[in-house]
Amino acid sequence: MSKEVALTETPFDKRHLCWFCEEPAGGLFTFVGSLPQAVAIPACRECRLIANARELDSLYEYRLNVKDTLLKRYAKHLAIGSNWTREELEDSGFDCKILGGFKKSAWFMYEVARDRINARGWTLTVNGVPVEDTTADTGFEHSGLRFASLSAAAHHFSQTQGLDEAFLCALVKTLGRSRFGYALRLATLYRVASAKEKQQFLSESREDEALR
Numbered sequence: 001m002s003k004e005v006a007l008t009e010t011p012f013d014k015r016h017l018c019w020f021c022e023e024p025a026g027g028l029f030t031f032v033g034s035l036p037q038a039v040a041i042p043a044c045r046e047c048r049l050i051a052n053a054r055e056l057d058s059l060y061e062y063r064l065n066v067k068d069t070l071l072k073r074y075a076k077h078l079a080i081g082s083n084w085t086r087e088e089l090e091d092s093g094f095d096c097k098i099l100g101g102f103k104k105s106a107w108f109m110y111e112v113a114r115d116r117i118n119a120r121g122w123t124l125t126v127n128g129v130p131v132e133d134t135t136a137d138t139g140f141e142h143s144g145l146r147f148a149s150l151s152a153a154a155h156h157f158s159q160t161q162g163l164d165e166a167f168l169c170a171l172v173k174t175l176g177r178s179r180f181g182y183a184l185r186l187a188t189l190y191r192v193a194s195a196k197e198k199q200q201f202l203s204e205s206r207e208d209e210a211l212r
Ligand SMILES: [Zn+2]
Pocket: 018, 019, 020, 021, 022, 023, 043, 044, 045, 046, 047, 048
């Protein structure tokens, strides 16, 4: 661990932000990988703790792990945005003491969680030289959220909307990832269907798709 630590450069408009989630940074995450030099990256306390909890071999992997953990931790906040629009929430009539508080804070909590998940960070450089290609991205976007992968998206929506994850994945495979939203609606429609009904629907969809 005798590698010298180099501080990475931060674009001016991001100078107080966490590289992982773009909330205010509260310290540095030090990455000691296969790079010739250990590098220090600004990070908020929460992302730093997540990143330090597991040893990984690239910054890209660290990033995926942090995003994945945030996604699971804030699944309930993120679900607010999939289950409501801001207008619906405002018109919800939730005016009693408990639900009125929910109404006031819910959209804000959703926006904070959404922006942290979607934050893309910036290219890390030391003395102007990029540290590592962290831009490679298998990302998948749906409903205003950017997920590390299609499977992370399927897991999130299954969890927060009480859907059968295996059925949803099978639907996406049949229909194609560009029709993820349609697959979600079908999975919702079949939420209480039996395994047999789902199987039958899948085989019919596969036949339909083969004819397209
Ligand atoms: Zn952070």
